[in-house]
Amino acid sequence: MIQTRSVHLPQGITLECRVSGLAGRPVLLFLHGFPEGAFIWDELLLAFSRPENGGYRCVAPYLRGFGPSSSPADVEAYRAKHLVNDLAALIDAESAAGTVECLVAHDWGGAVAWNLANQQPGRMKRLAIINSPHPGAFLRELQHHAGQQAASQYMHFLCRPDAEALLAEDDFRRLFGFFDAPDGTAPAWLTESVRAQYRALWQHGLTGACHYYRASPLRPPREGDPGAQSVTLPDSMLTVNVPTLVLWGMDDPALLPGLLDGLPGWVPQLQLMQIENASHWIVHEHPERVALELKRFLQSH
Numbered sequence: 001m002i003q004t005r006s007v008h009l010p011q012g013i014t015l016e017c018r019v020s021g022l023a024g025r026p027v028l029l030f031l032h033g034f035p036e037g038a039f040i041w042d043e044l045l046l047a048f049s050r051p052e053n054g055g056y057r058c059v060a061p062y063l064r065g066f067g068p069s070s071s072p073a074d075v076e077a078y079r080a081k082h083l084v085n086d087l088a089a090l091i092d093a094e095s096a097a098g099t100v101e102c103l104v105a106h107d108w109g110g111a112v113a114w115n116l117a118n119q120q121p122g123r124m125k126r127l128a129i130i131n132s133p134h135p136g137a138f139l140r141e142l143q144h145h146a147g148q149q150a151a152s153q154y155m156h157f158l159c160r161p162d163a164e165a166l167l168a169e170d171d172f173r174r175l176f177g178f179f180d181a182p183d184g185t186a187p188a189w190l191t192e193s194v195r196a197q198y199r200a201l202w203q204h205g206l207t208g209a210c211h212y213y214r215a216s217p218l219r220p221p222r223e224g225d226p227g228a229q230s231v232t233l234p235d236s237m238l239t240v241n242v243p244t245l246v247l248w249g250m251d252d253p254a255l256l257p258g259l260l261d262g263l264p265g266w267v268p269q270l271q272l273m274q275i276e277n278a279s280h281w282i283v284h285e286h287p288e289r290v291a292l293e294l295k296r297f298l299q300s301h
Contacts, residue, residue: 002045007061009089011082015061016068017090018042021049023057027100029091029124030060033107033132034209035167035175037201038062040106043287044294053295056101059094063109065208067201078208078215083112084119091123102126102298106283108212111135117240128245128294131252131280133259135218136238136266141258142220142228148256149220156222158213164206172202179281182253189284235266243269245297247290249278271297 005017018038028048030041038060045058062069064086065078072078092098103124105113110132117127133141141148157163167175176198179190213219219227244267250257257274264270273293278286 002042007090007093009086009093011085011089013064013070013072013086013089015064015070015086015090017059017061018045019057019059020045021055021057023094024096025055025057027091027095028056028058029087029094029100029103030058031063031087031103031105031109031113032060032066033105033109034212035178035198035202035206036107037067037197039197039201040283041104044104044291047291048294054101054298057094059090061090063112065211067204071205071208073207075211075214078211080112080115080216084115087112087116088120088123098123100124102128102294104128104130104294105132106130107132107280111216114240117242117244118237121240121242124242126243126245126297127240128247128297130247130290131249131255131282133255134238134240134263134266135233136235137259137262138218139228139231139233140262141256142218145256145258148258151254151256152220153222154254155213155219156225158210159219163210167206167210168202172199175202181279187281187285189281194284238266240267241269243271243297243300245271245273245293247273247275247282247293249275249280249282249285251276251278252280254280271300 002018002020005019007015007017032038032040041060045060047053048056049058065071091100099122103113110129113127114135116123179187181187217231221227221229248260275282283290
């Protein structure tokens with residue numbers, strides 16, 4: 001059974017969480033991306049809280065700025081340091097030891113997870129990343145790869161001051177369009193019930209979600225905005241020394257396969273699993289495959 005829990009963090013942020021499993025059990029923490037919500041993990045929350053799959057305490061927060069969680073008005077509140085602090089405080093609230101068995105993260109959730117794993121590796125025993133680029137690879141590709149620069153141009157739209165209003169128009173037509181197949185058709189997983197979940201999420205407001213893009217310097221350069229060209233990241237901010245699974249849908253139109261190049265140099269304990277015929281929305285498309293690979297990773301030594 002999935003329950004909801006409001007977790008009040010010391011920094012004044014409240015994260016609304018979907019939870020399954022007994023408090024006090026080893027914790028799996030699941031982080032969603034844009035324009036998603038915690039509900040994308042429901043099947044995994046139920047699966048991994050079952051005794052035969054480890055009987056974990058499974059926790060999936062709505063990140064700050066999303067849905068019923070706190071949404072500060074200031075763009076500065078969405079800088080990486082604040083998002084990382086949210087995660088650390090949430091882990092303290094859920095785990096007496098201050099660490100989780102595994103941090104599982106997609107898209108923007110992954111961006112925060114990469115940072116936490118670099119800065120506070122003791123917070124997790126394992127890291128599982130799903131279609132979320134390592135910051136070193138993302139910076140490199142945004143600076144030097146024309147294909148990735150083109151694929152990331154949508155970021156500039158999401159930074160526009162009127163982005164929220166445009167995204168909400170016509171029953172969130174543009175947002176639902178993010179999920180479309182290359183031929184413009186809606187995917188099979190986007191049923192009416194899933195649409196209703198997303199609609200309810202987005203009706204909480206979209207400003208916080210857009211602020212993630214406004215607060216980040218990692219965006220493709222264009223005239224008048226150097227974006228990633230103005231950024232340098234030392235290796236000390238890029239190394240991840242926890243066992244890490246990277247699960248990658250190879251048909252992701254926004255995050256190209258070149259982002260996988262060079263990962264072992266930053267992530268020595270890397271397991272890379274490339275999934276063919278899967279897009280950025282692999283958690284929706286192939287939940288059984290995601291669960292299988294995560295179970296294997298949790299059981300590996």
